[in-house]
Amino acid sequence: MAESLEALFHGFAVAMTFKNVGFMLIGILLGVLIGVLPGLGGANGVAILLPLTFSMEPTSAIIMLSCIYWGALFGGAITSVLFNIPGEPWSVATTFDGYPMARDGRAGEALTAAFTSSFFGALVAVLVITFLAPLVAKFALRFGPPEFFAVYFLTFCSFVGMSKEPPAKTVASMMLGFALAAVGLDTVTGQPRMIFGVYEMIRGFDFLIAVIGLFGIGEILLTMEEGLSFKGVSAKINARVVWQTWKELPKYWATSLRGALVGCWMGITPGGATPASFMSYGLAKRFSKDGPQFGTGKIEGVVAPETAAHAAGTSALLPMLTLGIPGSPTAAVLLGGLLIWGLQPGPLLFVEHKDFVWGLIASIYLGNIVGLIIVLTTVPWWAAILRIPFSIIGPVIIVICAIGAFTVHNAMLDVAMMLFFGVIGYAFKKLNYPLAPLVLALVLGDMAESAFRQSMIVSKGSIAIFWSNGLVGGIMGLALILLLWPLIAGAKNKLIPKRT
Amino acid sequence: MNGESEQGGISHKAVDLFVAGAIMALASLVMYDSQRIGAKWAFDGPQAGYFPFYVGLIMFMASLVTFSLALVSKKSRRVFVDSARFRSVLAIFVPSAVYIGGIYLLGIYVASTIFLSFFMRVHGGYRVQTIAPVALGVPAFLFILFEKWFLVPLPKGPVEALFGY
Numbered sequence: 001m002a003e004s005l006e007a008l009f010h011g012f013a014v015a016m017t018f019k020n021v022g023f024m025l026i027g028i029l030l031g032v033l034i035g036v037l038p039g040l041g042g043a044n045g046v047a048i049l050l051p052l053t054f055s056m057e058p059t060s061a062i063i064m065l066s067c068i069y070w071g072a073l074f075g076g077a078i079t080s081v082l083f084n085i086p087g088e089p090w091s092v093a094t095t096f097d098g099y100p101m102a103r104d105g106r107a108g109e110a111l112t113a114a115f116t117s118s119f120f121g122a123l124v125a126v127l128v129i130t131f132l133a134p135l136v137a138k139f140a141l142r143f144g145p146p147e148f149f150a151v152y153f154l155t156f157c158s159f160v161g162m163s164k165e166p167p168a169k170t171v172a173s174m175m176l177g178f179a180l181a182a183v184g185l186d187t188v189t190g191q192p193r194m195i196f197g198v199y200e201m202i203r204g205f206d207f208l209i210a211v212i213g214l215f216g217i218g219e220i221l222l223t224m225e226e227g228l229s230f231k232g233v234s235a236k237i238n239a240r241v242v243w244q245t246w247k248e249l250p251k252y253w254a255t256s257l258r259g260a261l262v263g264c265w266m267g268i269t270p271g272g273a274t275p276a277s278f279m280s281y282g283l284a285k286r287f288s289k290d291g292p293q294f295g296t297g298k299i300e301g302v303v304a305p306e307t308a309a310h311a312a313g314t315s316a317l318l319p320m321l322t323l324g325i326p327g328s329p330t331a332a333v334l335l336g337g338l339l340i341w342g343l344q345p346g347p348l349l350f351v352e353h354k355d356f357v358w359g360l361i362a363s364i365y366l367g368n369i370v371g372l373i374i375v376l377t378t379v380p381w382w383a384a385i386l387r388i389p390f391s392i393i394g395p396v397i398i399v400i401c402a403i404g405a406f407t408v409h410n411a412m413l414d415v416a417m418m419l420f421f422g423v424i425g426y427a428f429k430k431l432n433y434p435l436a437p438l439v440l441a442l443v444l445g446d447m448a449e450s451a452f453r454q455s456m457i458v459s460k461g462s463i464a465i466f467w468s469n470g471l472v473g474g475i476m477g478l479a480l481i482l483l484l485w486p487l488i489a490g491a492k493n494k495l496i497p498k499r500t
Numbered sequence: 501m502n503g504e505s506e507q508g509g510i511s512h513k514a515v516d517l518f519v520a521g522a523i524m525a526l527a528s529l530v531m532y533d534s535q536r537i538g539a540k541w542a543f544d545g546p547q548a549g550y551f552p553f554y555v556g557l558i559m560f561m562a563s564l565v566t567f568s569l570a571l572v573s574k575k576s577r578r579v580f581v582d583s584a585r586f587r588s589v590l591a592i593f594v595p596s597a598v599y600i601g602g603i604y605l606l607g608i609y610v611a612s613t614i615f616l617s618f619f620m621r622v623h624g625g626y627r628v629q630t631i632a633p634v635a636l637g638v639p640a641f642l643f644i645l646f647e648k649w650f651l652v653p654l655p656k657g658p659v660e661a662l663f664g665y
Contacts, residue, residue: 052652166566168565168566169562171558172566176526178555179530179552182555189547191537193537193549194530194534194552217596224588224589225585225586225588227585391620391623392624394592395595398592398596402608403646407652412603412655415603419596419597423593427515430580430581449551456546457545461546
């Protein structure tokens, strides 16, 4: 505990330099912009900007990139409340009560509640990271290859168990990610795999290209299909509205706390921000005495999803830093960044790169404070940006995606590949194939495979090694329960008829 | 979602079957190539194709389930995307594909200018006064941002060559 605090203060010293606070500001502003624009989100926004940070110092770079992520989390709420269009998937639940509030002329109140709740969610999550992460890292130092594989296995099984999408499609999407990750040189034997004589394929598929295509281009195609025309409510936030909302918010402490806890849980186990926000909204609706009036513009209906989404988004960094397993696609992109800067995420990071880790954690505190102030003061600008017609903003976003894809490896083939992934993203979204497992499998594929192969070498090919001690057996057992959860839940529903 | 419109278009079931089939074909390819490089046990541990082979196998099985479920699905009249909406998707997809081809020939800055002007003119119906600042301003800003500030060279074509880049 005291150790964590000391390390944290050291982290503040690292993060509080003039230069890093500057990057923080740029990051938040870019992040809100990304969160507001259709087709650009946390994951692909960070992916596009990642190549620009290759030459930067890792600590500054990760501070800027993670601030883009916080900005995007804040930004998603703006479009939900003012335009009834979720800028990000995790702000869908915010539209339920946020937009009705805005229509009744309470936009300022709704936005203040959304931003403040986001901030509270992030704060709880970062407190959890501060005190839990060092413990998890210390614990994980004892992990060998079988334990690591078991944790990867747990991560992927929890996708199948938690996902709202059909399990078979979740598995297919995930395996597609693993298969794409395997393309190129085998890291152990050096043999080329699945390149089918095409020499360019030896580099393999870069997940940054996949992220830009799947989320960026895919989203643009969907937006185009829906023929979006932005019809928004204008927003004014002044100090008085903010103050009055703040006075009212403590009444909903139970909803906030519940949302934050749901968010932290869903962020650490990779459920992600989107299901967390829905779950928190659902719980608030059930427990609140105003439950039946949810959806007509209840401030609690804004507090619940926003707290959970931001808590999940933030706590997704915990497994990323301590175990090298990202809890969300955006955390996966940040992890890719760490690898490019030569930092191997995992328990050793806390020992070998203390400055970096604690600088990042301190920047989460600072970044969210800066973010809250920025979004509260600049809402009208973002609303104005949203009024730019799609026939201008759409092609500009495609140009930005193309540049982002090119700069990853300076390869034109990647730009064409991005378009191809865009088509996959569009089709998968429409057919209910989840995209997050694909991206995570693509990022973790090589690491999961090498953990598996090392375990197999140790055990001489027997999978009994995954039950060889209590720890690894426990993790595997939990993973199997999650994997079979759709079957278990299905059976339970059949045996015990649902009460309504 | 109102994917239930009945004014023609591509059926949801057909696309679902097609995608599941495509994933199965891809999975077969993965398994075939893994077999080729060896998916068994060598004297020093698993061969290179060991892990991908099982990935392919699971992928195949999962999509077989999806395929079968789609085959017996009763919602056969559901439309994946109706013709009007599909046209608007193509309206951005085709120009984007041409744009990416154009980057090869003209470099990214000139291609972007043409792409932006085309899209604003055809889909926004803007006049030249509105198009020009955006279509010229955005690439110019990007040029300064990448070539000058971040020193990241982007693809350039004959026009930039005239100016000595």
